[in-house]
Amino acid sequence: MQKTFLIEGMDCADCARHVEEGVQKLPGVQFARVDFATAQLVLEGEVDEASLQQRVQALGYRLKDEQTPIPEKAESFWLGLGRYLLSEGETRLALLGGAFLLISAGLRFFAGMSNLALGLQLVALGLAGYPIARSALANLFINRSISINLLMTLAAIGAVIIGESGEAATLIFLFALAEALEGYSTDRARRTLSGLQNLTPTHALRLDNDGEHWVPVQSLLPGDRVRVRPGERIPADGVVHSGASDVNQAPITGESLPVLKQPGDAVFAGTVNGNGALDIQVTRLAKDSTLARIVQMVTEAQGRRARLQRWIDRFAAVYTPAVVGIAFLVAVIPPLFFHQPFWNTPEGHGWLYRALALLVIACPCALVISAPVTILSGLTAAARQGVLIKGGVYLETLAQVKRVAFDKTGTLTLGKPVLTDHRAVDCPGCEDRSACPACRDVLALAAALERASAHPLAHAVVSASQAQGVHQRYPTAQNLTTLNGGGIQGWIEQDVVTLGSHMLFEKQFPHSAELCAQVKTLEQTGETTMLLSQNGEVRGYLAVADEIRPESRQVVDDLHRLGIRTVILTGDHPAAAQRVARQLGVDEIRAGLLPEQKLQAVEELARADGTLAMLGDGINDTPALSAAQVGIAVGGASNAQAMETADVVLLGGDLSKLPYILRLARFVMRIIYQNVAFSLGIKALFLVLAMLDATTLWMAVLADMGGSLLVIFNGLRPLRFPQGTLHPNG
Structure with missing residues (x-):
């Protein structure tokens, strides 16, 4: 269990x-x-x-066994730090020890008070050092391993032995205080993710047979109806039963503008209702809501560590014991073989003191914390923008992407055909078809035939007729018949009207060479054409094509500016793929691919370019998404399969998030490398200073813990990473 x-x-x-x-x-x-x-x-x-x-x-x-509640309102750093210090038993002891240490420092100015000052220093050392020493010894005996706390304990004991009890107390006090600062800063980083879960209200207004009742959100069951008043957060995933309102879905999908919700539309827990009241029928338990699953998946993603993070963890596991051995050699070799002083002398510190300083400096705090805080910040920043990244390993891989492969239908395009052109044979040559009576009549007749059909092409024709105001010119066709060869035929008033493919009309309905050439030209550009006849006389044609997403062109341009090549992998007709590629400026096209061929293409591209990201709808593209180093699903907020199977999910289906996450991933990895370099660099510097007797124990602990805090603050920067517009240099 x-x-x-x-x-x-x-x-x-x-x-x-x-x-x-x-x-x-x-x-x-x-x-x-x-x-x-x-x-x-x-x-x-x-x-x-x-x-x-x-x-x-x-x-x-x-x-x-429960998460600590997150404050309703964000408090200032210093107020929160004060509250944190006073709430922890270890830090209260450290603060008390610090008070005794301060008193002992004041007693040095009074003659004959040195013994009392020494006693107070030892009391301060005991108060602040007891939790540290207890943890160090427990870890040594239970895990048989050397911890950072043990390094500090050894350094403090050694300082007392050589008569530096004041410095030992200062060392432990500063270490305890810096650990508290580090713990508080890390806790604030953790709260950024936990705060997402707190977006869901604790109670909901449930509509029962006997009226309205406030109930805990956890008690809501699928099928319950809840009322959400203007300005309130939606308590559970569901569908709108009645009412209409704009809903701010930014916590889930990252959309910047509210979305109009009407009866039948899906809504998500944690989103904010606008100006209208909504009655919502619950579809999921609170623990299974989309927001809860996002938080759970981002939390689980911490276990999928980046390769660099795994290397740091392995390095730290052997680094700390090695430091103890090196410190021992530093303490004994110069006195034994080079006649250097072991104890402190009036001329300077002995080699035991320098070895103790080395123990303090070499603590790997900053190094081991350099990756996890930064990766957590990156994952949380992406989640705030409506992008679910399932682990640090995928952030690291995204930073290395050299090529992005797109599925076409439903990814670069909306997957919804639209009418791109329609023309009557007797059209006088007007540019605006919607202003031509003959062309409008062709569209009206086609809409009357297609009105009863559920085919996507029929929907495109009917939608266009509604937009041009001709959808009610003719009654819905009667006695509809499906024709072999691709077409439908029916009676509209007293006329027989046929709508079908060019191939069908070539066989059954003679038409002019000019019309034939116009239709073939459209087909060569990837558009689907349909011809229309009335009582056997060809009246004109209609052309339909899948609509390109408004943001697709900008996304492809942004990827190219990042130095990333693009390719379309689709099972669609080559002409249709060419049309999309020309409009978007994609580098390469592979069309007419069967599912197994698409999978082979992904594997081939991954071998050729190194790191490949595949973008698809997360359903029929699952094999290809799995074969890529990073599989990215578009529009997963309402798609449980996409959310479970893909490595990265664009929850709101907004392609503009793709360049953002690639830039975010590069930014995260740059920060990690900065942190690692800084952590090792500051240690190397102070190691040299320690060997040259140019530093003290308290300076060493300040350098080490100060470095850790700087690493944490630097690691929080991805939380403020803007989506923005991509600059030419990426």
């Missing part, structure tokens, strides 16, 4: 690793994973909860 718990007090990724190792050793535990970014422990197996709580507390952390 799998259970999930919240771990409190983890302020670095190394902490998460130690908790995971310690819990894994409990009897009955089959599997344990601790994700630092979300502070969650996922546990499989049968284990007594009291034993689990005891183990986690022994390692220096706390266990909860």
Whole structure:
């Protein structure tokens, strides 16, 4: 059985690793994973909860089985920090120790008070250092591993031994304070994701037989009806039963403008109702809502770590023990072999002190935290824009994409044919067909035939007739007959009217060479043509084509500016693919592909270019999406299959999010590399300073923890990454 718990007090990724190792050793535990970014422990197996709580507390952390409530209003950083420091037992001890340390510093100015000052320093060291030493020893005995806390404990003990008790107390106080700062900053990063879940209201106004009742959202069942008043958040996924209103769907789909919702339209939990009241029939339980699934999937995505993050974790696992060994050699080799001082002297610090400084400097806090906070920020930023990315590994892969393959129908196009042209034989040659009486009459006759059909082409004709105001000129055709060869025939008033393919008319309805040439020209550009006859006389033609998404051209241009090549993979006719490619400027076309051929094309392109992203609708493109290094589904908010199978989901179906996530992924990886370089660079600098006796223990801890805080703040930058307009340099 799998259970999930919240771990409190983890302020670095190394902490998460130690908790995971310690819990894994409990009897009955089959599997344990601790994700630092979300502070969650996922546990499989049968284990007594009291034993689990005891183990986690022994390692220096706390266990909860529920998420800590997120404040209704965002508070300032410093106010929140003060509240955080006073709420934690360890930090209260550290603050008390800091007060004793400050008093001891003041006593140095009074003669004869040195012993009292020393006593206060030791008390300060004990108060601030007790939680650190307890966690260090527990981890050493339970996990048989060396933690950051142990490095600090050893450094403090060594400082006391060499007579630097004041510096030891300062070291531990600053370390405890910096750990609290780091923990609070990380907690704020975690809240950005948890805050998405809090978009759903806690109660809903349910409509029962005996009236309206406020009930907890968790109690709503499929089939229940709820009323959402203007300005309120929608409490559950459902469909509009009655009413009409504009709904702000930005939390789910990232759409910047509200969407009009009418009876029969789907709505999502957490979205905001506009000016009209809506009665909604619930279709999903609260725990299964689209918003809840998004939050759950982004949370689970933390387990799919980027390759760079996995390397950092492996490096940190061997780095800390290696540092202890190096510090030991630094302490003993110069005194033993080069007659250097082991203890401090009036001329400077001995090599034991320098080794202690090395222990402090070498703590891998900044390094191990460089990736998870940044990746969490990137995943959350994408989710806010209506893009679900299922793990850091896919963010890393998106940053490396060299080519994007598009399915055509429903991806670059809307998948909804529209009337592109219609012309009567006796048209005088006007440019505006909607102003020509003869052309309008051809459209009206065709609409009367197609009105009773559910075919997509019929819908395109009827919609165009409605737009031009001719849809009621003729009554709906009677005695409809489907013709072999592609066409329909029916009676409109006293006339027999036929609408069919060019091939059908070539055989049964003679027409002029001029009309034939016009139709063939349209067909060569990828448009579907239909000819119309009335009582055997050819009246004209209509042309229909799939409508290109308004944003497709800009998306392709943006990809090219990012240095990414584009290709269309489609089962459609080559002429239709060529028409779309010409309008969009796509680099390559592969048309007329069967599903297995599309799969082969994806595999071939991936081998040729290295990293390929495939974009499709997430349903019939599933094999091709799976074969690409990154499969991206368009429009997954209402498509459970797309949300489950694709690596990345554009929830609102907005293609303009594609360049955004590619730029976001590159930005995230740049920040991670910056953080890694900075973390290693500052350590290298202070290691040199320590060897040259140019730094102190308290300066070392400030450098290490200050670096960790800078890494965290830098890692939060993706949360403010703008969608914006792509600059030529990407």
